[in-house]
Amino acid sequence: MTSLGRLAGKVAVITGASSGADGSLMGFGGAAARLFSQEGCTVVLTDIKDAEGTQTAKQIADLGGTAIYRHLDVTSEEDWVDVLKETADTFKKIDILVNNAGSSARYTIEETTLDVWQEQMDIHAKGVFLGTKHVISYLRKNGGGSIINISSIYGMIGSPSSTAYHVAKGASRLFTKSAAIQYASENIRVNSIHPGFAFTPLTEVNYSKPDLQQWVLDRIPLGRMGSAMEIAHGILYLASDEASFVTGSELVIDGGTTAQ
Template identity: 35%
Template sequence: MPSVSKTIPALFNLTGKRALVTGSSRGLGLAFARALGGAGADVILNARDAGKAAQAAAVLQEDGISATVSAFDVADSAGVAAAVADIERDVGPIDILVNNAGIQHRAPLESFTDADWRRLMSINLDGVFVVSRAVVAGMIARRSGTIINIASVQSELARPSIAPYAASKGAIKMLTKAMAGDWGKYGIRVNAIGPGYFRTELNEALVNDKTFSEWLEKRTPLGRWGDPAELGGAVVFLASDAASFMTGQTIYIDGGITSVL
């Protein structure tokens, strides 16, 4: 429990903490890592492609952020367990886990193949369980830790052609609650962030689709796409002592899109 004598800025200080961010070689994952590193945490970037993760780490290091790399596939249980053991041995205990790795696959639900369904679920849902299970063992032993799962506005809202993705993100919202219930007795907090529509490489086709962008901007109370940097405050808050009595919650950073019809 944090000291009640801490000043407000001190509550958000992550100096001395280590944060593992999955799927963080680009996009929202890299933005999460940058924010945590900017608040003082030592960040461990993860991707399946070690080269891409190393390039991202070099960019953060140029900005004075302590960044290392751990390459593994979140859906590979044995690989995850080995990678987490290596991190805890060579880098140090993992204090913060951000489960960001995820994929999208758009197709009509009636023609979605078994293989595509299983691939999406293995990363978006199974991967959160697999990585959390590996990391939480050390957190339980230390009686402290913070897990932040990345949900989505699709945890609440569906759109045509992305039903499996919406199902995976709806499950993340409930898995977050269940993790909080199971692991709170060990001093571990588990929350989620639900991003709306952000300008990233993965959304480039949608950003460049004039019809979709116009619809989205009209649908969103703030009238625009989000910038990945705008997620930084939420991830730092949830990782820090400022959120010491908060667990099992999902915060939507979406320009208001989940609040209106």
């Protein structure tokens, strides 16, 4: 395995990282896990899709990386406490947390049920809060670290639907700044990434529909959707020491969508 070592010696936990198996459509978390490993990082892939996550971690390990999979429902405080403790016990430290898990809910305000509202807030807002709350003590022990929250351009702008998703991703965006300010003096950096429209397991069903695909393409100046690896490269930058002066920032990777 070629390693440029941009994350050499570091230990990362990535949520929603199941979709990264060879030959399958990758998600941002799975792509980041592969990239992190190539750069010398030990990676703990977590998700609720256990079979896929186990396969992705095994493939990364087979390529010579250090990678394991653990079940972590980001809405469960118990899961967070257990997985972070096991990671620190096994690999002696934690340097990086990528809060990537997510789900979509394309409903207007009147279509949005309380259950949908709650589910979106739980995954995207509560999940990011719980992960951050429980990883801080490990990062502090280490003299610092990097937390990367995968928000969305939908955490910055509106659209005709996805009501609860917009609100929840907006919460993750501002939570990032609150955390960045609270922990900057301890060298713990916290940043958000705002991907635009990308073709992944999460969006495949909707973006395969010709009318919706066209609607999306009409909104991307670069004229195509993004790939998981194009987002993963942004995650890698913020995780690495190359971003040592970057905290509380928003990295938009959207082919120009929000520049209009």
